[in-house]
Amino acid sequence: MVSKTVTRSRLTNWALTGAAWLTGVVVAAPIIWTVMTSFKTERSAVSNPPTVVFRPVLDGYRKAFEDAKFTRAILNSGEITVVAVVMAVLIGYPIAYALTIRPIRRRAAVLFLLVTTRIMPIPAAIFPFFTIVRMVDLFDSPVPLMWIYGAANAPLAVWMLRSYLRDIPSEVVDAAAVDGARPVQVSLRIVTPMVIPSIAAVSVLIAVFAWIEFFIAVSLTAYDAVTLPAFLAGFISGKGLYIGQLSAVSVITIIPIVTLGFVVQKPLMRGFANAVR
Amino acid sequence: MTLMAGHRHDIEHGGEGYRRSRRKAGAADRDGSKFRLPAVAWIGLAFILVTTHVPIVMTLSYSLVRWNLQRPELSKKFVGVENFRNALKLDTFYKSLGATLEMTFGTLVIILVVGLGMALLINRPFRGRAVVRTLMFAPFLVPPTTSALMWKTTMLDPGHGLVNWIGGLHTDWLAKYPMGVIVAITAWQWAAFTMLILYAGLQNEDLSVKEAARCDGAGVFRVFRHVTLPHLMPHFEVPLVLGTVFVSQLLDPIFMLTQGGPGSKTTTAAYQIYQLAFEASNIGLGSAYAIIVVALYALVMLLLVAAMRIYRRRGGGG
Numbered sequence: 035m036v037s038k039t040v041t042r043s044r045l046t047n048w049a050l051t052g053a054a055w056l057t058g059v060v061v062a063a064p065i066i067w068t069v070m071t072s073f074k075t076e077r078s079a080v081s082n083p084p085t086v087v088f089r090p091v092l093d094g095y096r097k098a099f100e101d102a103k104f105t106r107a108i109l110n111s112g113e114i115t116v117v118a119v120v121m122a123v124l125i126g127y128p129i130a131y132a133l134t135i136r137p138i139r140r141r142a143a144v145l146f147l148l149v150t151t152r153i154m155p156i157p158a159a160i161f162p163f164f165t166i167v168r169m170v171d172l173f174d175s176p177v178p179l180m181w182i183y184g185a186a187n188a189p190l191a192v193w194m195l196r197s198y199l200r201d202i203p204s205e206v207v208d209a210a211a212v213d214g215a216r217p218v219q220v221s222l223r224i225v226t227p228m229v230i231p232s233i234a235a236v237s238v239l240i241a242v243f244a245w246i247e248f249f250i251a252v253s254l255t256a257y258d259a260v261t262l263p264a265f266l267a268g269f270i271s272g273k274g275l276y277i278g279q280l281s282a283v284s285v286i287t288i289i290p291i292v293t294l295g296f297v298v299q300k301p302l303m304r305g306f307a308n309a310v311r
Numbered sequence: 312m313t314l315m316a317g318h319r320h321d322i323e324h325g326g327e328g329y330r331r332s333r334r335k336a337g338a339a340d341r342d343g344s345k346f347r348l349p350a351v352a353w354i355g356l357a358f359i360l361v362t363t364h365v366p367i368v369m370t371l372s373y374s375l376v377r378w379n380l381q382r383p384e385l386s387k388k389f390v391g392v393e394n395f396r397n398a399l400k401l402d403t404f405y406k407s408l409g410a411t412l413e414m415t416f417g418t419l420v421i422i423l424v425v426g427l428g429m430a431l432l433i434n435r436p437f438r439g440r441a442v443v444r445t446l447m448f449a450p451f452l453v454p455p456t457t458s459a460l461m462w463k464t465t466m467l468d469p470g471h472g473l474v475n476w477i478g479g480l481h482t483d484w485l486a487k488y489p490m491g492v493i494v495a496i497t498a499w500q501w502a503a504f505t506m507l508i509l510y511a512g513l514q515n516e517d518l519s520v521k522e523a524a525r526c527d528g529a530g531v532f533r534v535f536r537h538v539t540l541p542h543l544m545p546h547f548e549v550p551l552v553l554g555t556v557f558v559s560q561l562l563d564p565i566f567m568l569t570q571g572g573p574g575s576k577t578t579t580a581a582y583q584i585y586q587l588a589f590e591a592s593n594i595g596l597g598s599a600y601a602i603i604v605v606a607l608y609a610l611v612m613l614l615l616v617a618a619m620r621i622y623r624r625r626g627g628g629g
Binding site: 051053065071079129131139148151155157163188245246266267280287288303 | 349350351352355356358359360361362364365366369370373389397416419428429432433435437438439440442443444445447448450451452453454455456457458460461462464465466470471473476501502507508510511517525556559560562563566567582584585588594597600601602604605608616624
């Protein structure tokens with residue numbers, strides 16, 4: 035795996051590089067192919083054999099945006115995602131801080147409580163959600179989705195932020211405390227600025243989860259508050275035949291998180307690696 | 312995974328200005344520190360717990376009630392464990408557990424093997440490594456609904472699908488291998504995640520140990536087997552635990568592609584609960600079912616955690 039030794043021949047190196055590239059392309063093929071299809075005309079999108087060389091057109095995108103429900107879904111998803119991320123981080127950061135920088139009593143109990151939030155299968159929680167949302171007359175409103183995504187992803191924020199906060203040497207915190215800084219000052223002036231990039235990485239991860247959530251969205255919305263994944267579910271039954279348009283819609287659902295995801299790939303990786311160390 | 316991570320790391324910032332060893336963590340946990348959870352954190356914690364636990368309690372209470380929306384003539388009534396008894400009598404209950412196992416286990420095996428393979432492939436310097444890593448990681452960032460849609464319409468379509476074209480086949484994949492397709496699509500996304508975690512683990516590896524092993528005459532495979540793999544072992548935890556949690560509860564591809572069919576071939580426990588509650592409108596039975604499934608999940612997670620603990624104690628891994 036490491037090519038520093040001389041024992042490995044050049045040929046093996048070439049083969050391994052080729053294998054890596056081939057695997058990468060094969061793995062990403064569905065995405066690449068969907069992007070290509072999104073620029074085809076409906077006719078060439080379903081041609082058999084598939085067209086590989088074609089003149090790109092924007093028909094699919096144009097038709098996708100003509101659908102008012104689709105543009106609404108984009109706005110809803112964006113809005114819900116942003117609020118959920120802000121909520122999850124605002125809730126999760128103080129907890130992660132209290133569990134890591136200033137370890138509190140009964141940490142284990144708090145952590146255990148947080149783990150238990152993840153074992154309920156969503157369909158089992160959906161009916162209570164549905165009942166409550168109906169009761170308070172918030173069906174088809176974005177508010178319950180913001181609330182649920184924010185609260186349900188906060189434990190993830192805690193877990194990830196803990197793994198970053200652990201990287202901060204306790205000497206830094208202690209030194210500030212010795213200098214007479216109050217805990218709140220230590221937190222806001224010293225520790226928090228150090229983990230801003232990590233908070234960004236966590237935010238992206240939560241944004242991904244909020245952006246892709248399907249089941250709760252499809253159960254609690256109908257038209258006004260419909261999110262992109264819920265919109266897609268309706269799309270498949272209604273317009274399954276318009277492959278070009280469908281691919282354009284798919285590409286649009288992918289672009290925001292793929293872009294964000296690449297920006298923070300490295301800190302994300304470090305966070306996960308730290309979490310297991 | 313928070314559970315496991317928690318026990319191991321809680322104490323690293325003991326506040327006394329030194330890091331205690333991992334071994335002592337358990338003991339120090341109990342005598343604890345002088346700090347209490349600050350108010351902000353309390354509010355947040357309460358908020359989380361209300362949102363996630365109130366539904367559980369509500370589901371529990373529903374499970375003890377006869378409540379079928381399609382049969383309003385049967386008024387809501389406390390029936391004790393009758394729903395549970397009925398759930399356990401259902402043939403579909405065991406079938407759905409089987410399907411869940413099939414889906415989860417199949418996916419896990421693939422993502423661990425493929426994820427490891429991809430991580431190893433990019434764990435050496437070569438031209439375009441960053442691009443390849445990006446290509447490999449991309450599937451994880453695709454929403455599962457989109458992923459199901461993409462695979463169905465552009466990759467696996469029997470008429471114009473790319474897979475049949477490349478393979479020179481005329482297979483209707485979804486009709487022929489419904490569970491296989493769901494597993495493949497799910498694995499496609501989660502292998503990317505596994506790759507990223509294991510790659511991060513490989514990057515942390517102490518190269519001097521590997522060099523030493525190689526100098527002692529160990530071949531590539533022996534070094535991998537005895538040095539790299541043990542080092543990597545704890546890193547399998549995250550994809551294993553997260554994968555189990557997410558994959559076993561995954562509804563998107565089933566909803567989008569098969570609706571549980573053909574027959575009940577792809578009706579997993581999660582989908583069965585959904586059907587009972589939303590399609591059959593049998594809230595009582597659906598809730599009882601959900602509670603049983605949650606209990607089984609909890610059991611599986613505990614076993615997983617215990618297995619990892621034992622593995623660690625026996626000196627494996629980090």
